[in-house]
Amino acid sequence: xxxxxxxxxxxxxxxxxxxxxxxxxxxxxxxxVARRHLPGPDDLAARLASxxxxxxxxxxxxxxxxxxxxxxxxxxxxxHLGMSGQLLVGPGSAPQPAHLHASxxxxxxxxxxxxxxxxxxxxxxxSEVDETGLPVAVAHIARDPFxxxxxxxxxxxxxxxxxxxxxxxxxxxxxxxxxxxIYADEALWRTxxxxxxxxxxLTKPTLRRLLDNAREVMAEALEQGGTSFDALYVNVNxxxxxxxxxxxVYGQQGRPCPRCGTLIRREAFANRSSHYCPRxxxxxxxxx
DNA sequence: CGTAGATCCTGTTAGC
DNA sequence: TGCTAACAGGATCTAC
Numbered sequence: 001x002x003x004x005x006x007x008x009x010x011x012x013x014x015x016x017x018x019x020x021x022x023x024x025x026x027x028x029x030x031x032x033v034a035r036r037h038l039p040g041p042d043d044l045a046a047r048l049a050s051x052x053x054x055x056x057x058x059x060x061x062x063x064x065x066x067x068x069x070x071x072x073x074x075x076x077x078x079x080h081l082g083m084s085g086q087l088l089v090g091p092g093s094a095p096q097p098a099h100l101h102a103s104x105x106x107x108x109x110x111x112x113x114x115x116x117x118x119x120x121x122x123x124x125x126x127s128e129v130d131e132t133g134l135p136v137a138v139a140h141i142a143r144d145p146f147x148x149x150x151x152x153x154x155x156x157x158x159x160x161x162x163x164x165x166x167x168x169x170x171x172x173x174x175x176x177x178x179x180x181x182i183y184a185d186e187a188l189w190r191t192x193x194x195x196x197x198x199x200x201x202l203t204k205p206t207l208r209r210l211l212d213n214a215r216e217v218m219a220e221a222l223e224q225g226g227t228s229f230d231a232l233y234v235n236v237n238x239x240x241x242x243x244x245x246x247x248x249v250y251g252q253q254g255r256p257c258p259r260c261g262t263l264i265r266r267e268a269f270a271n272r273s274s275h276y277c278p279r280x281x282x283x284x285x286x287x288x
Numbered sequence: 289c290g291t292a293g294a295t296c297c298t299g300t301t302a303g304c
Numbered sequence: 305t306g307c308t309a310a311c312a313g314g315a316t317c318t319a320c
Binding site: 002003006061080081082083084119121122171173180181182183226227228229230232233250272273 | 311312313314315
């Protein structure tokens with residue numbers, strides 16, 4: 001559910017509310033939320049106690065709390081929201097919502113951090129960090145378009161050698177991270193490219209424009225607090241974002257294309273769906 | 289090796 | 305109205 005703009009909105013809230021605070025105790029409900037933490041939930045909770053939160057970081061759709069353990073060594077609490085995860089900061093006395101999987105109390109008795117996830121595709125794990133502070137658990141994720149060291153020319157070069165559809169490539173977090181189904185469709189519409197076009201068949205300038213459009217649409221969404229269709233995506237205070245009003249194609253099937261008025265179509269794509277304007281984004285004769 | 293497909297889970301909505 | 309099937313913002317593992 002959450003893509004880069006939504007995750008960045010959450011990261012900012014975590015950074016504001018948790019930086020400088022010391023973890024007192026962590027409560028984990030069930031083993032699934034910690035399935036990526038191989039030693040298990042009890043180990044995770046024990047290792048988090050007495051850590052100080054230095055700040056909240058992000059790469060693509062991965063979030064982590066930069067921690068300093070009691071000895072002063074760095075480590076990271078890596079968090080992923082999956083399709084339906086929420087990270088909420090609020091009073092520990094508040095009623096416990098359904099699907100509450102983890103809660104973190106702090107030594108200052110201030111607001112509690114909660115991880116709520118309806119489908120539990122998300123989860124928490126403790127990770128070591130490399131010399132740059134990047135958690136090793138996130139090392140397989142490519143830089144996202146908001147990263148100061150993001151190398152668009154290098155991504156374009158890789159796309160030119162990529163087999164398969166351009167949309168599949170856009171969604172590959174090992175190539176460029178942060179883009180999900182919403183912003184892939186929106187970026188393709190802005191560029192006038194159908195997602196089934198072969199990545200390598202597009203020109204370098206077109207691929208570059210596509211990456212620029214992806215960054216641009218995500219930046220605009222971030223300004224609106226992200227995209228929320230329902231109460232599932234919310235920031236750390238439980239509030240929705242407003243970019244859903246600005247979507248040109250995603251979820252807009254049957255409505256007119258904002259550019260040419262042709263009706264937007266939805267079609268199946270890799271166990272999910274794609275939305276596009278059949279006039280602005282003509283289907284390739286031979287889909288990749 | 290790179291790529292495509294199935295799978296994890298729960299809730300909501302569309303359609304009969 | 306009630307049931308059932310399809311679908312939902314994602315990543316990972318397996319099988320070609």
